[in-house]
Amino acid sequence: QVQLVESGGGSVQAGDSLRLSCVASGRTFSSYPLGWFRQAPGKEREFVASIGWSAFRTNYLDSVKGRFTISRDNAKNTVYLHMGSLKPEDTAIYYCAAGRAYGRADSQAPYYAYWGQGTQVIVSS
Numbered sequence: 001q002v003q004l005v006e007s008g009g010g011s012v013q014a015g016d017s018l019r020l021s022c023v024a025s026g027r028t029f030s031s032y033p034l035g036w037f038r039q040a041p042g043k044e045r046e047f048v049a050s051i052g053w054s055a056f057r058t059n060y061l062d063s064v065k066g067r068f069t070i071s072r073d074n075a076k077n078t079v080y081l082h083m084g085s086l087k088p089e090d091t092a093i094y095y096c097a098a099g100r101a102y103g104r105a106d107s108q109a110p111y112y113a114y115w116g117q118g119t120q121v122i123v124s125s
Contacts, residue, residue, distance in 0.1 A: 003024065003026075004115065006095065013124055013125075018121060020094055021078055022079045022080075023077055024077045034050065034053075034072060034096065034097070035050040036094060036097070037094070083121070091122050094120075095116055097112035099114075100113050
C-alpha cells in the first residue's frame with residue numbers, strides 16, 4: 001500500500017508561481033510512475049503531468065506546457081509540480097497519483113493505483 005500526501009497549495013495572483021509537493025510512503029518509490037491531476041469546480045478530473053519511474057519521460061497537458069514542470073526526488077520519496085505563470089483557469093484541487101511498480105506513466109487515471117487527498121490551488125485575476 002502506498003500513501004501519498006500533497007502540500008504546497010494556496011491562493012495566489014495570476015502570474016505567480018507555486019510548487020506542489022507530494023510525499024509517498026513505501027520502500028520502492030523509485031519504481032513508481034507518478035502523475036498530477038486536477039479537478040476544478042463542476043468539472044471532471046483531468047491529467048496535468050506525469051513522470052516515468054526512470055524520470056526520463058515526462059508528459060504534460062497542452063495548456064500547461066512551458067509553464068509547469070514535474071520532477072521527482074527518489075531520495076526524498078517526493079514528486080513535485082512547479083507551476084509558473086499561473087492563470088485563473090488553473091484553479092482546482094490538485095492530486096498526485098502513483099502507478100504500480102515499473103508501470104506506465106499515462107495521462108489516463110485508471111493507470112494510477114494510489115491517490116493523495118488533494119491540495120487546493122486558487123488563482124485570482
